Amino acid sequence: MSCQAWPEPIVRVQSLAESGLSSIPSRYIRPHSQRPSNTTSFPTPKPFQTDHHHGHDQKTSDHDHDHDHVNIPVIDLKHVFSEDPILREQVFGQVDQACREWGFFQVVNHGVSHELMKSSRELWREFFNQPLEMKEEYANSPTTYEGYGSRLGVQKGATLDWSDYFFLHYMPPSLRNQAKWPAFPESLRKVIAEYGEGVVKLGGRILKMMSINLGLKEDFLLNAFGGESEVGACLRVNFYPKCPQPDLTFGLSPHSDPGGMTILLPDDFVSGLQVRRGDEWITVKPVPNAFIINIGDQIQVLSNAIYKSVEHRVIVNSNKDRVSLALFYNPRSDLLIQPAKELVTEEKPALYSPMTYDEYRLYIRLNGPCGKAQVESLASQT
Numbered sequence: 602m603s604c605q606a607w608p609e610p611i612v613r614v615q616s617l618a619e620s621g622l623s624s625i626p627s628r629y630i631r632p633h634s635q636r637p638s639n640t641t642s643f644p645t646p647k648p649f650q651t652d653h654h655h656g657h658d659q660k661t662s663d664h665d666h667d668h669d670h671v672n673i674p675v676i677d678l679k680h681v682f683s684e685d686p687i688l689r690e691q692v693f694g695q696v697d698q699a700c701r702e703w704g705f706f707q708v709v710n711h712g713v714s715h716e717l718m719k720s721s722r723e724l725w726r727e728f729f730n731q732p733l734e735m736k737e738e739y740a741n742s743p744t745t746y747e748g749y750g751s752r753l754g755v756q757k758g759a760t761l762d763w764s765d766y767f768f769l770h771y772m773p774p775s776l777r778n779q780a781k782w783p784a785f786p787e788s789l790r791k792v793i794a795e796y797g798e799g800v801v802k803l804g805g806r807i808l809k810m811m812s813i814n815l816g817l818k819e820d821f822l823l824n825a826f827g828g829e830s831e832v833g834a835c836l837r838v839n840f841y842p843k844c845p846q847p848d849l850t851f852g853l854s855p856h857s858d859p860g861g862m863t864i865l866l867p868d869d870f871v872s873g874l875q876v877r878r879g880d881e882w883i884t885v886k887p888v889p890n891a892f893i894i895n896i897g898d899q900i901q902v903l904s905n906a907i908y909k910s911v912e913h914r915v916i917v918n919s920n921k922d923r924v925s926l927a928l929f930y931n932p933r934s935d936l937l938i939q940p941a942k943e944l945v946t947e948e949k950p951a952l953y954s955p956m957t958y959d960e961y962r963l964y965i966r967l968n969g970p971c972g973k974a975q976v977e978s979l980a981s982q983t
C-alpha cells in the first residue's frame with residue numbers, strides 16, 4: 602500500500618536556501634489560517650531541584666499563566682536510582698506529573714556524555730554541509746524513508762515543510778544497516794552507533810519510570826514494545842535551513858509523533874521547537890546538555906490516554922540553520938498495540954482498538970504531518 606516513488610521531483614530545501622532567493626516557492630507557503638503567527642515564547646526556567654533541601658523551586662502548571670516562567674518542565678534525573686527513597690520518589694513524581702500534564706519535558710543528568718551529544722550534532726552538521734552530490738547518494742524513497750529526504754508524505758501538490766532530514770534505523774538489529782548510514786564525515790558512523798547506544802539506554806530507563814508511574818510492572822512498556830532486542834529505535838536528523846520568509850512556512854508542520862516516545866537533542870544555539878498548550882504554542886528554551894522527551898501516540902494508546910501525545914511544530918528563522926536529532930523509540934512494527942488491561946476499567950473502557958505500528962505509521966507516511974488527527978480518529982471508532 603505504500604508508494605514506490607515521490608509524487609514530484611525532490612528539491613533539497615538547503616539548496617534552495619543557499620541559492621539566496623528572497624521569497625520562498627509557493628509549495629512551501631501555508632494558507633493564511635495555518636501560519637506560525639500567534640506564538641508565545643517564554644524564557645528558560647531553572648532545572649527542578651530534586652534535592653529536598655531546595656525542594657521549593659518546583660515551577661509547574663500552577664504558573665502556566667505567568668508567562669515569565671512557562672516552559673516545559675526540566676527534570677534532573679540524578680537521583681533516579683538513588684538509595685534514598687525520598688529523592689527517588691521525587692524524581693518519579695516529577696516525571697509522572699510532566700507526562701500527565703505536559704507530555705513534554707527536558708531531562709538533565711541523563712547519563713549520556715555531553716561530549717558525545719556535541720560531537721554527534723557537529724558531525725551531522727558537517728554531513729549536511731557537504732556538497733549536494735555526496736548527500737544525494739543517500740536519497741530516500743517513501744517505501745522505507747531510510748536515507749536523505751526532504752518531504753514526509755506522498756500527496757501530490759501538498760504544501761511542503763522547510764527542512765531536509767536523514768533517517769536511519771538502530772533497532773531491531775535486523776533493520777540496522779550501517780551501509781545506509783553516511784560514510785562521511787569519517788567518524789560519523791562510529792559516533793552514530795555510540796549515540797544510539799547511549800540514547801536507547803536512556804529511553805529504556807524512562808520507559809521503566811513511566812511503567813512504574815502508571816502502576817504497571819516496570820518492564821510493561823518495554824515488553825509491549827517487543828522487549829529489549831525487538832523494540833524499534835530510529836533516528837531522524839532534521840536540518841532546518843534559514844528561510845527568507847519564516848512567517849509563511851514551518852520547518853516541521855504541527856504533528857504528534859506516531860511512535861512510542863521521542864528523545865530529542867535540539868540545536869545548542871537556535872530554538873524553533875514549539876509545543877501546543879491549549880490554544881498557545883510555547884517555544885521550548887533548551888537547557889544546555891538536556892534532552893527533550895515527549896510522549897508519542899503509542900504510549901497514549903497503551904496508557905489508555907492517561908499519558909497523551911502532544912502536538913508540536915518547528916518554526917524557522919531568517920538568520921540561522923538549525924540541526925536537531927530525534928530518536929524515536931517505537932514498538933516492534935508488527936505487534937498489536939492496545940490499552941493495557943490494567944488501565945481499562947468499567948468507568949474508563951478501552952479508548953482505542955488494537956492496531957500494529959506498521960499499520961499506524963502508514964497514515965503519516967502517506968499524508969505527512971497532520972496534527973493529532975490520526976490518534977483522535979482511532980478513538981472515535983470505538
Ligand code: OGA
Pocket residue numbers: 837839853858865867873874913914915925926927
Ligand atoms: C520530529 C520533531 C522537533 C525538532 O522530528 O518529530 O518534532 O525540534 N522534531 O526538530
Ligand code: NI
Pocket residue numbers: 856857858863913
Ligand atoms: Ni515530532
